Amino acid sequence: MVEDNANVHVIIVTPPSVFDVAVILRALYTGLGPRGWKLTIVGLGNKLPLKLVTESRTPVSVVRENVSTLLEEPSEPIYIVDPRGSPAWLHPPPRSIVIDYSGSYSSKLSSAKRISSLGLNSLTYETIGIVYEYWIRKIPQQRKISLEPYSRDVRSGLYIAKKALEALSVFDNYVLLEPSVLAYTLRKVYIANRILLDPSSTEVKIDHIEGKVLETISIEAYSARNLRKIGYITLTYREGVLEIRDIDGLAYRIIIDINRKQACSAPDLCVSKSENEQGSINVIY
Structure with missing residues (x-):
């Protein structure tokens, strides 16, 4: 059941092949995520081809909730994709986008x-x-993190x-943090307080539909004086x-x-790493 509260409605009319639809569907899913948009396809029959799901590599649940063959009246403003049209950046975002390969439908709009x-x-x-x-170009600006950076110790926080x-590190197109690097880093931080650390386990949960990752690293803490375990x-x-x-x-x-290769450990206290600086780190206040 396709939801009606989508921010953008993409309408494809008489596409030349399933592949063309699959390419657009893949761009919508990977760029915008599993919700907030809907796609209507006219000209491939009343049932969605199985090939569309396999070639677009889009989860079945996303296709079921976002893709339809039942054409509805598009909402204003409506834009028609036309290589001879005016540049998109001159206009505000639309509610409906029409890709009409034959031109018969768009001529009525x-x-x-x-x-x-x-x-x-x-x-x-x-x-x-x-x-x-x-939409896609603006995503990094839209996904602002509301949490403030915090460090119990400012110097150690900047080091971390x-x-x-x-x-x-990148694993299967998902950004993760290498556990061994972080564990060794914290060892150097906590040894100043006479606490020894041993990495215990790492758990990575990947939501393939939402495209989100949760990484949890557990480290055992021991007293440096008597090697007694004091917690995690x-x-x-x-x-x-x-x-x-x-x-x-x-x-x-x-x-x-991640995009700017910058990490902040306290408000207005950040470090950055440039690809052209071959590993050098800049401190930004």
Whole structure:
């Protein structure tokens, strides 16, 4: 059942192949996530082809909730994808986008604007360019983290932030933090308080539909005086936020901006790492 509260409605009319629809569907899902949009396909029959699901590599649940073959009246403002149209960046985001490969349907939309992205002859890739221009390009600015960075000890927090950038790693297109790097980092931090640390376990939960990751690292803590176990330190990493909790509660909250390669350990106290700086770290106040 396709929901009616979508922010954008994409209508594809008489596509030349299932592949063209699959490419657009994949761009919508990977760029916008599993909700907030709907796709209507006219010209492939009353039932969605199985090939559409397999070629787009979109979860069945997302297809069921977002894709339909029943055409509804598009909501204003309506934009028609046209390589000869005016540039998309000149106009505010639409409620409905029409990709009409035959031109018969779009000719009836007298109030619709014709827009373009790169001026390509392919309507399929013009559409992807428009989706990128209106929504995907703005996602990093929209997903602002409301939590404030925090460090119990400012100097140690800055050191942890630096090492967190070095620990960034990609697994199956998901960004994770390397447990061994963080464990070694915390060993150096806590030994100043006569506490020895041993990494115990790491758990990674990936929600493949939402595209989100929760990484939990558990570290055992021992007294350096008598090697008595005194508890655990737990690290959790989720969507750019690394939190470190020990027996006294929250010790550090590092906010990581993956796109800018920047990590903040306290308000207005951040470190950054540039790809062109070959590992050098800049401190930003």
